[in-house]
Amino acid sequence: xxxxxxxxxxxxxxxxxxxxxxxxxxxxxxxxxxxxxxxxxxxxxxxxxxxxxxxxxxxxxxxxxxxxxxxxxxxxxxxxxxxxxxxxxxxxxxxxxxxxxxxxxxxxxxxx
Amino acid sequence: xxxxxxxxxxxxxxxxxxxxxxxxxxxxxxxxxxxxxxxxxxxxxxxxxxxxxxxxxxxxxxxxxxxxxxxxxxxxxxxxxxxxxxxxxxxxxxxxxxxxxxxxxxxxxxxx
Numbered sequence: 418x419x420x421x422x423x424x425x426x427x428x429x430x431x432x433x434x435x436x437x438x439x440x441x442x443x444x445x446x447x448x449x450x451x452x453x454x455x456x457x458x459x460x461x462x463x464x465x466x467x468x469x470x471x472x473x474x475x476x477x478x479x480x481x482x483x484x485x486x487x488x489x490x491x492x493x494x495x496x497x498x499x500x501x502x503x504x505x506x507x508x509x510x511x512x513x514x515x516x517x518x519x520x521x522x523x524x525x526x527x528x529x
Numbered sequence: 530x531x532x533x534x535x536x537x538x539x540x541x542x543x544x545x546x547x548x549x550x551x552x553x554x555x556x557x558x559x560x561x562x563x564x565x566x567x568x569x570x571x572x573x574x575x576x577x578x579x580x581x582x583x584x585x586x587x588x589x590x591x592x593x594x595x596x597x598x599x600x601x602x603x604x605x606x607x608x609x610x611x612x613x614x615x616x617x618x619x620x621x622x623x624x625x626x627x628x629x630x631x632x633x634x635x636x637x638x639x640x641x
Contacts (some may be wrong), residue, residue, distance in 0.1 A: 447578060459618055459631040460573065460629075462628055465618060476628075518563075520574070521572060522572055
């Protein structure tokens with residue numbers, strides 16, 4: 418089992434460009450999440466999907482959109498990147514709510 | 530929404546000593562409290578979790594205590610080893626939404 422995978426590992430964007438971060442899990446988990454991690458601020462929830470077909474906002478959703486493509490895949494889109502979105506992005510999944518979350522390896526995004 | 534505060538931000542202990550990290554939460558409805566360990570450049574990984582119907586949980590050298598009245602929970606690591614050096618995050622989750630709110634992290638350094 419690969420667990421939770423994310424692509425790409427690194428990305429540099431210019432202000433105003435768009436991109437999609439991909440996440441997939443092979444553990445048949447129902448719930449998936451997107452976090453951003455900034456120095457000194459811990460992990461902050463951007464969006465989550467409690468189950469296939471549902472998505473909901475987290476703590477910092479502005480500037481992002483998500484798609485739960487199927488049970489395995491959950492993508493995060495930046496429509497018009499801004500320097501404030503420079504961060505490390507982690508995808509995670511859990512079997513059900515309030516259970517252990519398994520994290521992907523992260524995507525380091527720099528917006529110039 | 531939920532607010533989780535974590536202290537201290539950095540902690541240095543000698544090998545073999547104990548380490549204690551404390552967190553407080555604001556929402557009395559929170560019922561799930563996991564602790565994650567993140568080594569440098571790696572993804573966060575769950576090390577222990579506790580639910581609101583339990584006051585204490587132990588797993589070898591690691592223990593977590595929960596005081597619902599005071600709304601705080603703590604991580605205790607005994608007989609620390611160099612491989613315990615990492616950043617530790619506490620988190621709290623409310624009800625069925627499973628929206629984890631993380632603390633800002635504690636960088637633990639175990640010196641020889």
